[in-house]
Amino acid sequence: MKTIxxxxxxxxxxxxxxxxxxxxxDLCKWVSGLGYKAVQIPSWDKRVFDLDKAxxxxxxxxxxxxxxxxxxxxxxxxxxxxxxxLVAVHPAYDTMFDAFxxxxxxxxxxxxxxxxxxxxxxxxxxxxxxxxxxxxxxxGALLWQTMYPWPQRPNGLVNTGFNELAxxxxxxxxxxxxxxxxxxxxxxxxxxxxxxxxxxxxxxxTGNHDKVKILYxxxxxxxxxxxxxxYIDIYHDYIKMFHVKDAEYIPNGRSGVYGxxxxxxxxxxxxxxxxxxxVDFKQIFSKxxxxxxxxxxxxxxxxxxxxxxxxxxxxxxxxxxxIIEVTEKAFDDFAGTDSDESINRKILGxxxxxx
Numbered sequence: 250m251k252t253i254x255x256x257x258x259x260x261x262x263x264x265x266x267x268x269x270x271x272x273x274x275d276l277c278k279w280v281s282g283l284g285y286k287a288v289q290i291p292s293w294d295k296r297v298f299d300l301d302k303a304x305x306x307x308x309x310x311x312x313x314x315x316x317x318x319x320x321x322x323x324x325x326x327x328x329x330x331x332x333x334x335l336v337a338v339h340p341a342y343d344t345m346f347d348a349f350x351x352x353x354x355x356x357x358x359x360x361x362x363x364x365x366x367x368x369x370x371x372x373x374x375x376x377x378x379x380x381x382x383x384x385x386x387x388x389g390a391l392l393w394q395t396m397y398p399w400p401q402r403p404n405g406l407v408n409t410g411f412n413e414l415a416x417x418x419x420x421x422x423x424x425x426x427x428x429x430x431x432x433x434x435x436x437x438x439x440x441x442x443x444x445x446x447x448x449x450x451x452x453x454x455t456g457n458h459d460k461v462k463i464l465y466x467x468x469x470x471x472x473x474x475x476x477x478x479x480y481i482d483i484y485h486d487y488i489k490m491f492h493v494k495d496a497e498y499i500p501n502g503r504s505g506v507y508g509x510x511x512x513x514x515x516x517x518x519x520x521x522x523x524x525x526x527x528v529d530f531k532q533i534f535s536k537x538x539x540x541x542x543x544x545x546x547x548x549x550x551x552x553x554x555x556x557x558x559x560x561x562x563x564x565x566x567x568x569x570x571x572i573i574e575v576t577e578k579a580f581d582d583f584a585g586t587d588s589d590e591s592i593n594r595k596i597l598g599x600x601x602x603x604x
Contacts, residue, residue, distance in 0.1 A: 254287070258289065332368035333387040336421070393440070419455060445483060462490070471527060495526030495552075514554065522554075
């Protein structure tokens with residue numbers, strides 16, 4: 250077994266135009282003071298990281314590493330959530346997702362997709378240059394608007410959607426394979442990969458590609474009312490990244506899993522700061538340790554009630570208290586005996602002449 254690394258923190262929800270959230274240097278100084286040991290960097294936000302420059306300039310990458318390391322931190326992973334989202338966008342969402350793309354790619358779905366694909370490829374190359382062997386992303390979605398089967402889906406529609414999704418991702422996966430970087434899809438509503446079944450569909454459509462992996466975030470599974478602990482039992486071989494995020498689901502007589510178009514604070518299912526929700530993190534950390542998860546435990550703060558500063562401040566000790574230093578010996582070794590084949594046979598009632 251292996252000890253999970255952490256605590257780490259995803260910077261995306263904290264970047265702002267005011268100090269200390271407006272630069273990578275100030276953010277690293279801040280989170281280091283809170284007790285974090287690594288940062289997960291959003292690769293789309295030039296206030297903290299310029300992916301294009303990182304792909305072109307070794308000097309820039311050295312500056313990034315020096316900035317992070319001088320505060321005793323590491324880079325846990327790069328995130329391409331927003332670019333990955335744009336690899337596959339159904340026309341119904343064109344306007345809403347255009348904001349994730351540069352202005353010169355907006356109102357041009359083909360150009361936007363090409364840009365997104367190239368961005369995720371760059372992230373794989375840059376990850377390898379940084380010495381990181383996994384990265385975070387979203388799958389995008391061509392089928393999400395058909396999630397509820399009304400009107401009835403035509404036969405073959407789902408297969409067509411996943412085959413097209415795989416076709417768009419295969420060039421990225423090949424670059425990732427060449428670079429030795431796992432592509433970890435966050436299993437997330439709004440993405441075509443939003444549960445176990447859809448992950449399996451995508452994996453099959455890619456020909457069981459070696460670099461198709463999972464970013465495990467239990468909050469999204471709890472809000473779908475899934476067994477997020479059994480999910481680890483089933484998919485532990487694919488789980489290479491871990492977002493530590495809490496959530497709660499409190500059903501009522503007015504709305505349920507779909508949320509009634511309400512804002513987050515009024516939905517039955519909502520994200521909470523660590524320790525304020527219903528996720529059983531003791532069991533999650535136990536299972537991930539049992540299955541040799543060797544990645545970082547990364548706080549992703551999203552809460553509709555508590556402030557981000559309080560959430561981040563409480564997050565580091567919460568994660569630290571849940572990390573299990575795995576044992577290197579069995580608890581009953583004191584009562585063990587040396588191996589002796591003759592004694593073993595005697596215990597089993599077997600003589601030298603037994604057949």
